[in-house]
Amino acid sequence: MDKPLIDAREIDGEAVRGSVRTWLRLLATTNLIERELAARLRARFNVSLARFDYMAQLDRAGGSGLTMGALGARLMVTGGNITGLTDRLQNEGLVRRMADSADRRVQRVALTPNGKRLFRHMATEHADWVRELFDGLNEDQRQSLSDLTGALRQSVMRRDDITLTYLPGDKQ
Amino acid sequence: MDKPLIDAREIDGEAVRGSVRTWLRLLATTNLIERELAARLRARFNVSLARFDYMAQLDRAGGSGLTMGALGARLMVTGGNITGLTDRLQNEGLVRRMADSADRRVQRVALTPNGKRLFRHMATEHADWVRELFDGLNEDQRQSLSDLTGALRQSVMRRDDITLTYLPGDKQ
DNA sequence: GACTATATCTTTACAAGTAAACTATTTAGG
């Protein structure tokens, strides 16, 4: 770790506390929105956020679906989790497993017609909700927030001592 | 729902997709940072983020601690979750339950000396990590991000059709 | 071609979260 003990921008500790306060605020607000969206998905469709995200990846992948591994990589979760989610969604007829013709280790997953229909319906409402929740920001603010988020992401990712558990290969 | 079907700011769908894209970006970046902090807490202290947050609330509350209910309200989690976390932390000697003298229904929880020592140690490193991850933003950017986050929070909270599951009373 | 590596998925045991039912207490009316 070669970070300086005293940050050049630090004046009487303000910069230090500033970053922490900004982070806590950002986290709280993001969690607030995520909870709100999850509660609405649950109330209107009886679907969890985990299932919505799962189905979103399959919808984007199209008819040939994804392997379990690729799906786990995109959702940033472990294989065991994907197995469980797939079992439950398959039981509800929203998703189906298919053998891969070339590699007998591989399981491919795709939305059933029912799953696709449900997801499209949810996605439309979900987008409306997001727009509604962001309604108090004008276009400049929204764009600035997006830009600053990008800069923050760069700040986090450009570190070379990053712990990052997941940067998995993504063979779809 | 009395939101207009067409948003005044919408020009050929850009504003709509804009909010969703901004939201997804914000969520991804927040999750990235949260995962990184959680991985470091796990690696250096063998402590989960849930336990860190729990101990942070108790540390802030001081020697008399908090009731189970107040703790759950501050952490935005249900009572059953607090019961389980408390059981595990108590088993590790980081936390203790105390009866309330005035109300026999109430359980009060507080950090033990060991718990306090561990938390203070973790909090110092945690703050360093946050500062490090935000290092790529200059002070203006950091302040703008904080301000925009506040505006977004206002945008979400000022809705009157909010679903908000948790706005619990907080008797500490 | 047999042997070892590696890759893919599942299983197991657990942590952390929810909702709903349950227990014990306190509070409010009549």
Next chain:
DNA sequence: CCTAAATAGTTTACTTGTAAAGATATAGTC
């Protein structure tokens, strides 16, 4: 007072997530 309702915490059954071990299958290497 005594009972009905509300409050505080726990228990139960379940979902969602992890890490580590296990079962198959493929790929490389001598």
